[in-house]
Amino acid sequence: MKLSRRAQVPPFEVMSVLDRVAQLRSRGRDVISLCAGEPSGGAPPEVHRLAAEQHLGGEPLGYSSALGLRELREAIAGHYGRWYGLDLGAEDVAVTTGSSGAFVLTFLAAFEHGDRVALAAPGYPAYRNILAALGCEVVQLECGPATRFQPTPALLDDAVARHGELAGLVVASPANPTGTMVTRAELADLTAWCRAHDVRLVSDEIYHGITYPAPGASDPRGVCAWELDRSSIVVSSFSKFWGMTGWRLGWALLPQDLRGGVDALAGNVALCPPVPAQRPALGAFTEESYRHAEQRVASFAATREVLLTQLERLGWGPVAPADGAFYLYAGLGDNLGDLADSAAWCGELLERTGVAIVPGTDFDPFHGREFVRLSFAAGADAVAEAVERIVAFQASRG
Numbered sequence: 052m053k054l055s056r057r058a059q060v061p062p063f064e065v066m067s068v069l070d071r072v073a074q075l076r077s078r079g080r081d082v083i084s085l086c087a088g089e090p091s092g093g094a095p096p097e098v099h100r101l102a103a104e105q106h107l108g109g110e111p112l113g114y115s116s117a118l119g120l121r122e123l124r125e126a127i128a129g130h131y132g133r134w135y136g137l138d139l140g141a142e143d144v145a146v147t148t149g150s151s152g153a154f155v156l157t158f159l160a161a162f163e164h165g166d167r168v169a170l171a172a173p174g175y176p177a178y179r180n181i182l183a184a185l186g187c188e189v190v191q192l193e194c195g196p197a198t199r200f201q202p203t204p205a206l207l208d209d210a211v212a213r214h215g216e217l218a219g220l221v222v223a224s225p226a227n228p229t230g231t232m233v234t235r236a237e238l239a240d241l242t243a244w245c246r247a248h249d250v251r252l253v254s255d256e257i258y259h260g261i262t263y264p265a266p267g268a269s270d271p272r273g274v275c276a277w278e279l280d281r282s283s284i285v286v287s288s289f290s291k292f293w294g295m296t297g298w299r300l301g302w303a304l305l306p307q308d309l310r311g312g313v314d315a316l317a318g319n320v321a322l323c324p325p326v327p328a329q330r331p332a333l334g335a336f337t338e339e340s341y342r343h344a345e346q347r348v349a350s351f352a353a354t355r356e357v358l359l360t361q362l363e364r365l366g367w368g369p370v371a372p373a374d375g376a377f378y379l380y381a382g383l384g385d386n387l388g389d390l391a392d393s394a395a396w397c398g399e400l401l402e403r404t405g406v407a408i409v410p411g412t413d414f415d416p417f418h419g420r421e422f423v424r425l426s427f428a429a430g431a432d433a434v435a436e437a438v439e440r441i442v443a444f445q446a447s448r449g
Contacts, residue, residue, distance in 0.1 A: 060180040064413035068397070072407045082405045083437045085426045088227060088377070090294040090351075095343040097334035098295065105330055112326045117318035119146025119302070120329045126336045127302050134259075135275045143304055145313055146324045150257050150288040150301035154181055156320065157284045157303050160312040161251050162187050166218035169210050171202045173380065173415035173422070175227045175255070190214050193417045196369045200229040200380075201237065204244040211248070220245055223255035224273055225262060225375025228414045228424040232262065232374040235274045242279045252276060252283040257301075260292040260344065262375035263352050273375065282306045291376070292344050293335045298328040351377050354431040361438045366445070367423075377428040380411070382421050386445050392420035404440040 068086045075082050093099075105112075118124065124141035131137040147153040154177065162168060164186035170178050172191040179189040192206045202222060211217060222241060224232045233241070238254075245252045254276035264271040276283040285304035289295040305313055317323070334340055358379055362370060367381035383393060390396045393410035401407050411422030427434050 057184045057186070060183055061176070063176055063180075064394070065409050068401070068407055068409055071401060075401070075405065080405055082401075082407060083429070083433050083440070084407045085429055085434065085437055086407045086409045086424075088291070088426055088428065089296050090291065090347060090377070090428050091430055092294055092347060094289075094295045094298065094331075095293060095335060095337075095340035097337050097340045097343075098293070098331045101334045102327075102331035105327065110330070115146075115323045115326050115329060117314055117323055118144070119324050120326070123329050123333055124302075126333055130336055131275065131277070131304075134272055135278055137275065137277055139277075139304070142310070145303045145305050145310075145317065146329060147301045147303060147317070148321050148324050149299040150255075150286050150290065151177065151181075152299075152321065152324070153286045153288075153301045153303040154178065154253075155185075156313050156316050157253065157286065157305070157309065158182060158185055158187070159316050160309045161253070161284065162218055167214055167216065168219035168221065169202065169207060169217050170221045171200065171223070171226065172417055173200060173226075173228055173411060173419060174221075175223060176413050178221050178255075187218075188214075190217065191416060195418070196371075200226065200231045200371050201233050202241065203237075204240055207241075207244055207248075217248065217250050219251045219253060221253045221255065222276075223257075225258040226255075227258070227376060228378050228411070229371035229380045230258075230373035230376040230378045231371055232273060235270055235278075238274050238276065239279055242276065242283065246280065246282070252280070254283055254285050256285055257288045258291050258376040259287065261348050261351060261377060263355060263373070277304055282308075284309070289332055289335060292348070293340065294344070294347065295328075295332070295335070298332065299325060300328045300332050350430065351428065354427045354434055357431045358425075358427050358434055358438070361435075364442050365438065377426055379425045379427065380414075380422060381425075382418075383423060384421075386448075387421060388448050393423050394420075397423060400441065400444055404444050406437045406440045406444075408437075 072084050124144040127144045128139035131139045167188045169190045171194045182189050190210050192202045194200045259273040288301035371380040394412050397410045408425045411419030
């Protein structure tokens, strides 16, 4: 008996760090955790109210359709009208078990075993690990400061020359771990390249709405790929803007040619998304809930400003432009010292100071050994204290 090759993917380092944080806290250590992409405060009050009503009312929680409750799919479609002016219907939307479920289902539906799919590096490791487990060939694009850590048509041309024709491209804006975004013109260029080369674009828009635009920006929440081309796949979630990480609800906007396949796969893989989460999620689309979420984004913006003012003291660089999300991705520079890599540096930082951030090795096989990601979702006070500990730690190492 042996482990299948599909399962031989690396673990998500963030989860390993979180486990160590829990261990230290159980021993009474004061730990500031800036490692997870988890907004503080949780779901909006209206979502909790509907969840309580559902529980107290003893509402039967049987299966929904494989692609989710129709009323929730309609509400999500309405959200795209509100934010992007798109006219969508329930049939365009598949509700999934988190955005992770959306990636599994859409990757299965869109790509064959052996297909090449391009990703930006640094990037979210689950993309490449899910694709690899499904038998796809992952082509990682070395994206750095020169392209603001985002893919470009030139990088895609180079990838085709090196590896052969591509079947897919995954783009994230705002991106994890960098927080960088593509402009409307840049996304239009990528969309046009994909159309010309018969490549399926997968647009990760999970962090839309958590953005820090300049006054008067034309696309303050981000550009939805369906504004440009409805043959693309759009993936999003309740986890970030609405702070509903543990509810495990996401969605995908499905091109017409994938709908039947995703429906069939969804019914076999999970039967349906979790109904106890689906009904309360309708409360995310009330005026009160939008205001609640936008207030939290304002808090993220204030915390981001606190962090950016401390960059000189930290001495980190290069630093990715944090256009959105709630991450700072930066090189350690000379602060790495005699340690082997950023994983060793983060491990020593946690053990000595009780500050948990994650190494770039999770996100980038090219330069991740020199980079770290810090999540500022925990709030200004936690970030300010963490910076003091980090500065002291670096000074103690000479």
